[in-house]
Amino acid sequence: xxxxxxxxxxxxxxxxxxxxxxxxxxxxxxxxxxxxxxxxxxxxxxxxxxxxxxxxxxxxxxxxxxxxxxxxxxxxxxxxxxxxxxxxxxxxxxxxxxxxxxxxxxxxxxxxxxxxxxxxxxxxxxxxxxxxxxxxxxxxxxxxxxxxxxxxxxxxxxxxxxxxxxxxx
Ligand SMILES: [Zn+2]
Numbered sequence: 001x002x003x004x005x006x007x008x009x010x011x012x013x014x015x016x017x018x019x020x021x022x023x024x025x026x027x028x029x030x031x032x033x034x035x036x037x038x039x040x041x042x043x044x045x046x047x048x049x050x051x052x053x054x055x056x057x058x059x060x061x062x063x064x065x066x067x068x069x070x071x072x073x074x075x076x077x078x079x080x081x082x083x084x085x086x087x088x089x090x091x092x093x094x095x096x097x098x099x100x101x102x103x104x105x106x107x108x109x110x111x112x113x114x115x116x117x118x119x120x121x122x123x124x125x126x127x128x129x130x131x132x133x134x135x136x137x138x139x140x141x142x143x144x145x146x147x148x149x150x151x152x153x154x155x156x157x158x159x160x161x162x163x164x165x166x167x168x169x
Pocket of ligand 1 (some may be wrong): 098130132136137153154
């Protein structure tokens with residue numbers, strides 16, 4: 001590579017490409033992204049991984065998260081019922097339809113997440129929680145707190161995602 005190439009960077013217009021800040025309004029969908037309203041679990045000295053009090057901790061977290069999601073689904077439905085208006089202007093109508101379809105997708109995602117939470121709660125009840133379903137290692141308390149429905153350790157998850165990208169479109 002010619003050394004001069006290094007110094008032309010400042011005139012390179014591609015450098016000025018503005019980073020577009022996300023323009024999406026910050027909507028209240030925090031619950032569908034993850035559950036953050038909890039106190040991190042501090043294991044006692046020598047405490048066994050996935051002891052009954054740890055399982056209780058995650059059961060409670062999942063129940064609270066589910067509750068929050070169900071309230072969100074309710075809110076969405078109310079919102080759509082209240083907002084449903086008969087606009088004379090076709091472009092107003094289009095905007096409303098677009099907004100509704102977005103909300104329906106959100107609701108759909110929330111419902112799927114609720115199902116996943118239910119499945120995870122089942123696993124906790126069967127004392128089958130916290131271990132990677134692919135390799136069997138401990139998923140870890142911190143990772144589970146960030147993703148209480150995780151069924152794989154970070155390594156297997158990363159690998160699965162790489163494979164998905166390769167086989168995907
Ligand atoms: Zn694993």
